[in-house]
Amino acid sequence: MAESVLSTVLGNVGNLAVQEASFLGGVTLEVAFLKDELMRLQGYLKDAESKRRSGNATVTILMSQIGDAAYEAENVIEAVDYMKKRNDIKKGFMGAISRYAHIPSDLTTLHKVGVEIQRVRRKLSEIFQSIERLKINLDSGVVDESLEDYDLRHLRNDDVVMVGFENEYKEIVDKLVQGEKMLSVVSIVAMGGAGKTTLARKVYISSQVEQHFEALVWVTVSQKFKVIDLLKEILKQILSDVDQSTKIDEMKEYEVGKKIHDILIKKIYLVVLDDVWETDTWEQINRTIKAFPDTSNCSRILLTTRKEDVAKHVEMQTHVHALRSLDEEKSWLLFSSKALPSYRISSIHNLDKYEELGRKLTRKCAGLPLALAVLGGYLSKNLNTQAWSDVLLCWPSTKDTQMMRAIIARSYENLQNHHLRSCVLYLAAFPEDYIISVSALINLWIAEGFIPHTPKHTLEKTARMYVSELAQRSFVQVVQTSIIHERAEEIRIHDIIRDWCIEEASQDGFLDVIHETTSGQVGASSSHNKIFYRSSFQNLSGQILQASPNLRTLFGFELSSLSLPDVRFLRVLHVENTRLKNFSTVIGGCIHLRHLSLRGCGRVKVPSSIRKLLYLQTIHVDSNVPSSLWDIPTLRHVDLCCISLPRSVQILQTLQELRMWPTDDEVGKDPMPILEMLPCLVVLELHCFIPEAMSSGAQGFPRLQELRLEGCYFNKWTMEVGTMPKLSHLSLDMFDMLDEIEIPDGLLHLPSISFVSLHARAIACSSHSTAEGLKQKGCEVTIVTVPL
Structure with a gap:
């Protein structure tokens, strides 16, 4: 995984603005040298990876050292960037001084950073010497990392696997x-x-x-x-x-x-x-x-x-x-539905040859649907008869589970890029049979740096294409699909594939999954001394007290309690249904944190020092959060129970999703005049806001596509012409309101509106004409009324 590590690190540090900070002096030049050496190192990794997979133990050690050095380099470069960010947002006279002068605290930090950069560069120098001794060649070939934008209508896993089970289903x-x-x-x-x-x-x-x-x-x-x-x-x-x-x-x-x-x-x-x-x-x-x-x-x-x-x-x-294994004909139907999907048949030449080879391959799968689906997904990406013949010639002699593992490994190695391979192994972090929210998974992938920046798509769009790719290959099964968007909302991973991912992730030092209570360190496997940068603890009793000092990702699922260790390099903290200790004293020091999700962890106290997390992208917390959260400039996805509205949105230029409940003193105010100024907001979900009236200005919500209001009561909602030009989906859930609800006639002026859902006790008579007007525009309108 050294290639993936190095590419991720280069992608992250390439976006840092260290070179713009004049007050950093000579450290800026040192950082530039460090970046250049990392880029030079990347060119050797293709050849090194092939040697590692052939069993060269020395190269395996070298690859591990490369990954360690890359992470250490990212930590030190980001420490310099953090100083710049911190000084940029300081206000007033002292802020001006700190931005343009070397105050003692900065000088001390810069000295430490300079020493650390020199240490990392010495380590890189030793690695380059090892590369020369091992005769690892420079490979500057360019890998095509583009993906097809698959339509999820062709990725209904349940329909695919149902091929051959029609009789069993009816019975x-x-x-x-x-x-x-x-x-x-x-x-x-x-x-x-x-x-x-x-x-x-x-x-x-x-x-x-x-x-x-x-x-x-x-x-x-x-x-x-x-x-x-x-x-x-x-x-x-x-x-x-x-x-x-x-x-x-x-x-x-x-x-x-x-x-x-x-x-x-x-x-x-x-x-x-x-x-x-x-x-x-x-x-x-x-x-x-x-x-x-x-x-x-x-x-x-x-x-x-x-x-x-x-x-x-x-x-x-x-x-x-x-449940019987599929017979030969039903096996072929399932395999061909994946390997030769109907929407691609017209572009395939020599179809008879593909069927001849495909039928031989299906017989090898012994009627196992998972084997047929994964193999079919793999071969659909390799539509040439030579590739199909090679698979047939190299078929493993083992049966059942071992056969499955060989098919999974082949499909994994065939993935277009190391970003996708990292995304696959990352699925091992979730417990057995866990239903994975696609939106949460996407936030995690982005926080980890697995999703590359491309000129054509947003990070979220690229990540959704990755999900579609993994579903097409049957690495994941689509559990829930959005009827509105026709995209996966929930997925799961089969036990056999998950077990393979856990083993592969452990061998590569990518992720450690710990199922039982251990007395070892966080980030250190219970079975060996390998150091991991990511750890997932699942269904444990007892407390986690110690940690590898370089831990970057910590998952916790269904733990009796968790006492956070000193994890100052942490990028991801994702904990569910666990009693947390000492969170408020530790979290302020995790300045590198990108993703913070605490679901079902009780009323965790979030300190005002949350403002120090200047890289935070995603936060989901079930308890009160101080308003200092709004001082963070990198927020992308916010899901919070109680928080006051931001006083200003000037700093929130990246916020795309916002779900929130108000504090008691904000609850009666109209939230729209502030929130409509968020330039990148795409999804907005508000709960329990009770303003007397709401208004949306002509220039408001320039990118908003989805708006959901639940338990939000108001007498009137005024929409100026020009507001919400991209809003397509509006959902109003007002069952608890006893008065009649009026559908805003301003909806008729929204150019992109295509779906409106209203749940209420009753609607005003005047709203019927608005609903009819929306339908005439081609908008789908659903009204559910349940009288008292």
């Missing part, structure tokens, strides 16, 4: 909605990669199932699950009152189980338990109280597992459906 649906009235279980059993989860999800969202059952629940069990967490997730899905879901986390296991029982006893329900591994899972779920009552009303449990004894162990009427 399972029939067993769920027909038959005996007593509570019973339908189990889908098959090996990994056979399509169990995809088939179950297709059944789950079918119209027959949705119409038959009054309550639908889907939970993933996995190998390491906690009963209390599983029950809480089930309860959150069946609660009709969304506000009560916040109270669930405080409930005990018996209370949660009884609440589930009391709700489901009145309903015809279907509960899906996906990916069950242990025979006693059902007993564990019902150990304190029988959560799933049998009222003889045709309720069902749908279970997926790799083990037949698990399927048969549940002590009730059980229908076991052993």
